[in-house]
Amino acid sequence: MSPTSPPGERRAESSQRAGRHRDAEARHLEAAFEERVVARTRALTAENAALGRANSEFLSRMSHELRTPLNAILGFAQLLESDDVEADRRAYVREIREGGAQLLGLINELFDVAGLEAGQLSVSRERLDPHQLLTHAPGAPQVPASVLPAAQANVAGTVLYIEDNLANVRLMERIFGKRPGATMLHAARADAGLAMARRHRPDAIFLDLHLPDRGGEDVLREIQGDGELRQIPVAVLSADATAGPINRVLSAGAIAYVTKPIDIGKVLALLDDLLGQSPRGARTENLMHERLRHDLKNHLGTALGFLELILEVTPPTDPRQRDLLEVRDAAQACLALIDQQRPEDTDRATTDQT
Numbered sequence: 001m002s003p004t005s006p007p008g009e010r011r012a013e014s015s016q017r018a019g020r021h022r023d024a025e026a027r028h029l030e031a032a033f034e035e036r037v038v039a040r041t042r043a044l045t046a047e048n049a050a051l052g053r054a055n056s057e058f059l060s061r062m063s064h065e066l067r068t069p070l071n072a073i074l075g076f077a078q079l080l081e082s083d084d085v086e087a088d089r090r091a092y093v094r095e096i097r098e099g100g101a102q103l104l105g106l107i108n109e110l111f112d113v114a115g116l117e118a119g120q121l122s123v124s125r126e127r128l129d130p131h132q133l134l135t136h137a138p139g140a141p142q143v144p145a146s147v148l149p150a151a152q153a154n155v156a157g158t159v160l161y162i163e164d165n166l167a168n169v170r171l172m173e174r175i176f177g178k179r180p181g182a183t184m185l186h187a188a189r190a191d192a193g194l195a196m197a198r199r200h201r202p203d204a205i206f207l208d209l210h211l212p213d214r215g216g217e218d219v220l221r222e223i224q225g226d227g228e229l230r231q232i233p234v235a236v237l238s239a240d241a242t243a244g245p246i247n248r249v250l251s252a253g254a255i256a257y258v259t260k261p262i263d264i265g266k267v268l269a270l271l272d273d274l275l276g277q278s279p280r281g282a283r284t285e286n287l288m289h290e291r292l293r294h295d296l297k298n299h300l301g302t303a304l305g306f307l308e309l310i311l312e313v314t315p316p317t318d319p320r321q322r323d324l325l326e327v328r329d330a331a332q333a334c335l336a337l338i339d340q341q342r343p344e345d346t347d348r349a350t351t352d353q354t
Contacts, residue, residue: 067241067259067260069167070103070260070261071262072168073100074100074262075168075171075175076171077093077097077100078097078263078264079264081094154181155271155276156182157204157274157275158182158184158185158203159203159204159205159274160197160200160206161184162189162206162207162211162219163206163208163211163237164188164189164211164212165208168260169186179272182271182275185200188212190211190213194223203275205232205233205234205235207235207236207237208236208237210240216249217245217249217252220236220253221252230253233274234254235254235257235258235270237258237267238260239260241259247298256270258270297335300331304335307324307327308328311325
């Protein structure tokens, strides 16, 4: 504008320049604020992720530390109860077993609440028997009265137990005493266990996850990566009852995951399954089927979860919705079929045909 322009025009232009300057400053401040918000959001997200990992590690560690001594208490109580002892001593042992079961129930409830508060409580849909809901009142988990499976003549072989807790080792030695044909080798450290596995080629390996020199998951990965050792079935026995480790080790190749405190009857049944038949491939077939079922259900469950999310945001008029519904129905049918086809069902069908 010319210097000779009327004062009114000069004031208007000055006001416009000032307005543009204020707008530019406002945009700059807004951009700076957005950058700070984004940076703070990222920092909070990282902090929350770190807190979630810390909570997960805490739950895993405390679950292990609390369940480990309970494993010895309940395990030896089951063995004593299964022995031929006089009535009054049997009653004392039953009190120990039931008291330990109540303590285990409190520990489970504590970790359920802690997992819920940390957003880590996993929920799964399971079929429920209404009769059992009516006949089994809620409360402490049932540690069964110890009617142990009888020894079988054809159960023979060697199992390597990699475990650093001596009370757990002594308990397992007593359990193996119920199977005279089975021999237990022991290693207290991961590297020593791997060396013994390569030297002795055991028929099976029982593996703890919390070892002093290396984690059990690392040991499992090394076994699975070894062309010869990977033929040896590995069952994990751990006091870590959180979902993360269970899913990881089963996906990594373990044939079974037994949580401590252990049910001795189940451990004996596992021994019978591992050592009761001569061909190694045959004696682990049922356990491999169980692992396959577990992996399939996990993958299908994840896919169904994403399908449900997609369906929630897909308008009913969208022509793709019908296809999505068909995929969802097919996945649900697959889940139902997996639940129905258990290894024991296959065994019964084979027996019926013969």
